[in-house]
Amino acid sequence: VLGAAGGIGQPLSMILKNNLPAGSKLSLYDVAPFTPGVATDLSHIPTDVEVSGFTGDDLPKALECCDVVVIPAGVARKPGMTRDDLFNINASIIANLVRNCARVCPKACICIITNPVNSTVPLAAEVLKSEGVYDKHRLFGVSALDVLRSETFLAAELGISNQRILVPVIGGHSGTTIIPLLSKVIGYEQISEDRIKALTERIQNAGTEVVEAKAGAGSATLSMATAGARFALKVVKGLMGEPGVNEYSYVEGGSKVSSFFAQSVVFGVNGWERVLDYGKVSAYEQSLIDGAASQLATNINKGVEFAKKWLSENK
Numbered sequence: 001v002l003g004a005a006g007g008i009g010q011p012l013s014m015i016l017k018n019n020l021p022a023g024s025k026l027s028l029y030d031v032a033p034f035t036p037g038v039a040t041d042l043s044h045i046p047t048d049v050e051v052s053g054f055t056g057d058d059l060p061k062a063l064e065c066c067d068v069v070v071i072p073a074g075v076a077r078k079p080g081m082t083r084d085d086l087f088n089i090n091a092s093i094i095a096n097l098v099r100n101c102a103r104v105c106p107k108a109c110i111c112i113i114t115n116p117v118n119s120t121v122p123l124a125a126e127v128l129k130s131e132g133v134y135d136k137h138r139l140f141g142v143s144a145l146d147v148l149r150s151e152t153f154l155a156a157e158l159g160i161s162n163q164r165i166l167v168p169v170i171g172g173h174s175g176t177t178i179i180p181l182l183s184k185v186i187g188y189e190q191i192s193e194d195r196i197k198a199l200t201e202r203i204q205n206a207g208t209e210v211v212e213a214k215a216g217a218g219s220a221t222l223s224m225a226t227a228g229a230r231f232a233l234k235v236v237k238g239l240m241g242e243p244g245v246n247e248y249s250y251v252e253g254g255s256k257v258s259s260f261f262a263q264s265v266v267f268g269v270n271g272w273e274r275v276l277d278y279g280k281v282s283a284y285e286q287s288l289i290d291g292a293a294s295q296l297a298t299n300i301n302k303g304v305e306f307a308k309k310w311l312s313e314n315k
């Protein structure tokens with residue numbers, strides 16, 4: 001976990017310590033000097049997962065032999081900021097961390113949480129390409145929090161258990177690029193058109209809901225840690241050969257809408273194996289997909305252009 005001492009990183013690492021398969025090794029890295037202390041703290045939890053913590057120049061040591069790298073390193077939003085406002089700071093952080101992954105653990109599955117995901121993932125792809133190790137099946141943007149939020153809001157709307165709800169969320173991970181396919185939910189017919197629109201907009205703005213409620217103290221951390229851990233544990237299951245494990249993720253997956261697109265991916269022993277078609281959507285959802293295409297293209301281009309500049313300045 002890179003960024004392991006942060007608001008997301010700490011609870012994410014805790015969930016992983018408690019849920020990774022016995023015999024796994026959990027490696028924490030953060031520029032915060034107390035990161036080895038976070039590892040010591042976690043190491044007292046009695047599970048068969050060995051934890052180590054690194055900081056400063058020890059990033060390569062932290063990455064040695066890693067199969068999965070989860071990255072929540074960077075800065076988070078304050079009220080009034082969009083995810084895009086984070087770009088300039090977080091882009092350099094991602095470029096440097098991903099270059100280190102390419103050099104130390106080139107076969108690792110890299111799961112990027114750091115915002116703006118719509119741009120940081122294409123940026124990471126360019127850095128991996130420059131190192132000659134890019135494999136689109138091993139690079140993921142973590143958009144799973146949008147799925148968790150949709151499940152929660154829809155379950156409340158329908159008055160049923162969260163455990164029984166599955167909501168596909170496609171597109172990207174910011175604003176109107178977040179496209180929940182509520183027409184796929186059992187019970188959809190009972191919800192009025194106005195409510196569908198209101199729920200869709202709430203899902204799209206749910207991150208801002210948390211940013212405003214925390215009033216300057218950051219963005220979603222605990223729900224994101226839950227989503228990030230659920231995602232990473234599924235990647236691990238795939239690598240271990242468990243069949244039929246899938247989740248929504250922002251990947252370079254051959255979508256007709258956009259080169260990088262959040263969609264359901266099936267995990268396997270080499271990362272994501274294939275993308276599942278989202279099938280027929282409602283007219284409203286189609287209008288959202290059509291509307292997101294140009295925004296996604298702009299976000300992707302921003303990541304690619306940044307990578308070009310960063311790579312020319314950081315040989």
Ligand code: NAI
Pocket residue numbers: 002003004005006007008009029030031032072073074075076077086090093097112113114115116117142143144145146173218219220221224
């Ligand atoms: P935070 O500020 O609490 O933690 C970030 C951590 O990253 C800090 O511990 C910091 O020391 C560390 N860090 C900074 N530069 C680093 C570097 N070069 N190498 C290693 N570690 C470094 O922020 P928080 O709340 O944990 O959020 C982290 C990121 O996750 C933000 O970019 C935020 O926007 C994003 N996020 C993404 C979501 C998603 O759905 N994908 C949801 C919520 C947040």
